Amino acid sequence: MSSTRRKPANREELRAIQEERFQRQMDLVFQAHPYYRDVIREKGLSRSDFKSLGDLRKLPLTSKEEYMAQPEAFCLQTKDIPSLAREERTLWDIVYTAGSTHDPTPFFDTCYDHYARISQLKRTTELMGIGADDTVINLFPLSSVPHQGFLSALWGSQSVGARMISGFGGSYDADFGVLRRSSEAVDMIERHGATVLWGIGFFLRRLVIQAQKEKRDFSSVRLLLPMGEASTVGMREDLRRRMADMGARDVRVLNGYGFTEKHGPSPECTELGGFHVPKPARFFFEFLDPETHEPVPEGDAGLVVLTHLDRRGTCLLRYIVGDLCSMTYEVCPHCGSWEPRFDRIPSRTGGIVKVKGTLVNVAALFEVMSRIGGIEEYEINVTQTDPEDPYSEDVLVVRIACGKEDYGSIAEEVAGAVRGSQEVSPVLEWVPPDHYSETLGSYKFKRFRDLRERQDR
Secondary structure (H helix, E strand, O other): OOOOOOOOOOHHHHHHHHHHHHHHHHHHHHHHOHHHHHHHHHOOOOHHHOOOHHHHHHOOOEOHHHHHHOHHHHEOOHHHOOOOOHHHHOEEEEEEOOOOOOOOOEEEEEHHHHHHHHHHHHHHHHHOOOOOOOEEEEOOOOOOOOOHHHHHHHHHHHHOOOEEEEOOOOOOOOOOOOOOOHHHHHHHHHHHOOOEEEEEHHHHHHHHHHHHHOOOOOOOOOEEEEEOOOOOHHHHHHHHHHHHHOOOOOOEEOOEEEEHHHOEEEEOOOOOOOEEOOOHHHEEEEEEOOOOOOEOOOOOOEEEEEEEOOOOOEOOOOEEEEEEEOEEOOOOOOOOOOOOEEOOOOEEOOOEEEEOOEEEEHHHHHHHHHOOOOOOEEEEEEEEOOOOOOOOOEEEEEEEEOOHHHHHHHHHHHHHHHHHHHOOOOEEEEEOOOHHHHHOOOOOOOOEEEOOOOOOO
16 A cells, blocks of 8 residues: 555654655645745755755745735646646645635645545544434535535535535525525424534524524434534533523534644544544644744644645645644544544634733633633623723723623633733623624634734734
């Protein structure tokens, strides 16, 4: 069996296959990658300078802005490599990143990449415990540009032989008449006896709330997969309570960590058990200090940096994902899988802000909030006591969605945890449990916002 298809069984075998794939990928980069050939030429490097993955550090990091500015330049020009098989040269699909401040950025898949994506999503689905006896409803939006979420539920479900139905929600229709209302998705869940609900977290919860109000029978459901943002302990408990009210017992609520450039989510096998990396030999991850860009000690949170090891379309080397996280290579104590896992809830970078003269680590705040039970959603804002005065005092505001009866005890716990973590006393606000599900309209929820006028921080 070739190294491309050999399945590693432990960390040492994984690294050996990664090294082999890295050599093949660098051959392709030197032959046909517009962006990195220019970078390598400017650095005065040659093919012989890349003998192992450790030599990647000879290359500069690739920022999201650099990729977004010229995405076509990050796609291998496979027409320049006639030795490649037709499947490796044929463009199959374009998936788009969800960027909130720019137009979505294309990520190109050849037929080879498409098969690799399906293979990876098959393993993803298996890790979450979905099989041929399940009926999965895809609740991701049929959006105006192709996004990873819809494809994950589509191909992941089909690859394990599960029955798959699509809610076909969304906002773009252009009079084609293919979109469905959320009430129709509720009908489909009940009529088809769906066992798995898979979609964007806030929309999935909104749909569950709607179904509960209508006293629907969701007794067939055993697994909820709210994706796109981290699921707090409180949100999971809330979903489980609502599902129990509709007849569903022992419902598991699993989350995933994913981004378009990784082809799909890294799933939990059990709640808060870490995020498995399916098909890890296709990627190489570095974890770097956000300031110095030096490697952090293994197990410490660092800037997540991705290198593709087996791509024919878009290929990224030392790409800054934009998150802080860490990884463990220990065998999973829950499912026994050997695959490495992101072992904490990832948080976005851009993550050190000054509040009242104190440096506040946003990533640490996310970690604190994710561990407090009873919180269904939350939002952290930095603002000022007087919005009209750009030099008025800073305020750290934590808005908590939870049951009104639980707010007092939760607020006390949040206040103490934030002070203990960051030495800043927050201003706390209660919002109704369904507040965020009613107001969120974007593909991803921005959990932290700096609303101050001054930018000298």
